[in-house]
Amino acid sequence: MFRRGQEIANPVRFKFNGQTITSEDGDTIAAALLAAGVTHFRTAPEDASNRGPLCMIGNCFECLVDIKGKGSRQACRERVVEGMSVRSHPGLVVPKAQP
Amino acid sequence: MADYDVAIVGGGLLGSAFGWGLARAGARCVVFDEGDNAIRTARGNFGLVWVQGKGQNMPAYASWSLRASRLWGDFATELCEATGINLQYVKGGYDIAADEQELEQTIAGLKKIQAQMGGAAYDFEVLDHKVLKSEIPLVGNIPGATYTEHDGHCNPLLLLRALHQDMQAKGALYRPNCPVASVNPLSGGSYQLLDRSGNVLATAGKVIVSAGHGSRRLNEPLGIDLPIRADQGQVLVTEKVAPVMKHASSSVRQTDNGSFLLGPSSKDVGHDTRTDLKTLAAIASRCITIFPFLGSLRLQRAWGALRVMTPDGNPVYQQSEAHPGVFSFACHSGVTLAAVHAFEVASWVTDGVIPAEFGVFHPRRFNV
Numbered sequence: 315m316f317r318r319g320q321e322i323a324n325p326v327r328f329k330f331n332g333q334t335i336t337s338e339d340g341d342t343i344a345a346a347l348l349a350a351g352v353t354h355f356r357t358a359p360e361d362a363s364n365r366g367p368l369c370m371i372g373n374c375f376e377c378l379v380d381i382k383g384k385g386s387r388q389a390c391r392e393r394v395v396e397g398m399s400v401r402s403h404p405g406l407v408v409p410k411a412q413p
Numbered sequence: 414m415a416d417y418d419v420a421i422v423g424g425g426l427l428g429s430a431f432g433w434g435l436a437r438a439g440a441r442c443v444v445f446d447e448g449d450n451a452i453r454t455a456r457g458n459f460g461l462v463w464v465q466g467k468g469q470n471m472p473a474y475a476s477w478s479l480r481a482s483r484l485w486g487d488f489a490t491e492l493c494e495a496t497g498i499n500l501q502y503v504k505g506g507y508d509i510a511a512d513e514q515e516l517e518q519t520i521a522g523l524k525k526i527q528a529q530m531g532g533a534a535y536d537f538e539v540l541d542h543k544v545l546k547s548e549i550p551l552v553g554n555i556p557g558a559t560y561t562e563h564d565g566h567c568n569p570l571l572l573l574r575a576l577h578q579d580m581q582a583k584g585a586l587y588r589p590n591c592p593v594a595s596v597n598p599l600s601g602g603s604y605q606l607l608d609r610s611g612n613v614l615a616t617a618g619k620v621i622v623s624a625g626h627g628s629r630r631l632n633e634p635l636g637i638d639l640p641i642r643a644d645q646g647q648v649l650v651t652e653k654v655a656p657v658m659k660h661a662s663s664s665v666r667q668t669d670n671g672s673f674l675l676g677p678s679s680k681d682v683g684h685d686t687r688t689d690l691k692t693l694a695a696i697a698s699r700c701i702t703i704f705p706f707l708g709s710l711r712l713q714r715a716w717g718a719l720r721v722m723t724p725d726g727n728p729v730y731q732q733s734e735a736h737p738g739v740f741s742f743a744c745h746s747g748v749t750l751a752a753v754h755a756f757e758v759a760s761w762v763t764d765g766v767i768p769a770e771f772g773v774f775h776p777r778r779f780n781v
Contacts, residue, residue, distance in 0.1 A: 335582075359653070360670065362452060375713055387711075406671055408655040409657055409710070411551050412709070
């Protein structure tokens with residue numbers, strides 16, 4: 315659906331659901347995934363539909379992913395980091411009482 | 414003959430409840446609403462159907478809120494059956510204290526109201542930390558809460574939508590993007606509603622001015638006094654998580670879709686709806702004291718909205734003496750009181766009389 319306007323000059327590699335994605339340094343996670351042909355970022359907990367970025371400017375929260383070590387994040391607002399591990403957002407997490 | 418029995422200026426939670434109640438009773442009515450550039454109090458609501466603590470300085474407001482809450486279940490059911498819109502109304506609510514002093518103040522306030530109202534009707538429970546923790550395991554190390562069946566929460570945006578939809582189904586005309594600039598008395602006792610260019614929008618036998626912060630401008634030429642100011646409140650919204658809190662509390666509630674709403678705040682900043690970090694941080698900090706897990710949630714958004722606040726915080730219901738048939742109503746409890754506004758206040762207007770027991774809500778109380 316999307317293709318890059320320019321070849322990747324400064325590659326950054328990260329994992330999405332275990333699959334290695336190569337992106338341009340400075341890409342957001344959302345841009346990198348879309349450029350790699352990924353449109354299904356998460357499954358909506360309310361109706362199990364496939365969801366991905368709608369606005370790309372931080373408003374819609376459709377692009378939520380789970381970044382290892384950081385938790386729930388908007389993919390359009392986080393830049394790719396070499397070696398990072400990203401997974402589809404797990405849906406409705408059960409909050410736990412804190413000590 | 415006038416075009417309408419009643420013209421309502423304002424399509425927020427007050428005007429829509431009156432419009433629905435009047436249409437339901439068979440009155441010919443029209444509701445004029447401004448555009449989205451107006452101060453949309455009804456769009457910024459927290460969504461509480463709330464009795465606890467209201468009317469400490471006016472027992473009539475406490476019983477009025479109680480009456481509204483008793484009617485709320487039937488009100489929500491009727492709207493849902495008519496529109497298919499589930500208002501997500503859940504009965505029962507906590508006022509959770511962040512510290513001992515808050516709990517003592519809350520209990521003292523409720524006891525005061527209870528005594529003024531003669532006891533039994535105004536019931537509430539005091540829950541210590543242990544009992545509260547057994548009901549809501551996620552609460553932090555806080556002293557306790559008060560709880561009553563009379564409180565509750567709903568989705569205020571769906572309430573507004575259901576009222577708009579069903580008042581039209583029942584024959585009312587809803588006119589959005591149609592600001593009313595003035596109300597003009599006619600010789601026969603009816604009224605003309607005019608736009609800014611002086612065009613007649615409608616004629617009506619009676620008029621309700623329930624335009625929130627826009628009401629004063631309409632009232633002044635008619636000699637109607639409405640002492641209101643804007644009380645700014647800010648709300649934080651978290652990411653969605655699994656349902657863990659069925660009942661609302663006065664400062665934290667989990668919506669049907671899993672988000673938590675956090676509040677409240679109160680600031681006198683005129684007609685400014687901007688949020689500020691200091692206020693949001695204070696809200697978040699108190700809510701995290703009550704529910705520490707909230708600190709691990711991401712925030713999705715925040716907004717500010719402007720309560721319609723009278724000098725004593727209690728509602729104003731009045732009919733103009735100089736212009737009988739013109740009513741001016743204002744309050745900050747648009748969600749809670751929607752049930753009585755629809756079921757009872759609408760008929761005051763068709764009858765042309767505010768019953769004597771509600772005379773205490775006249776703004777002449779501010780002039781003693």
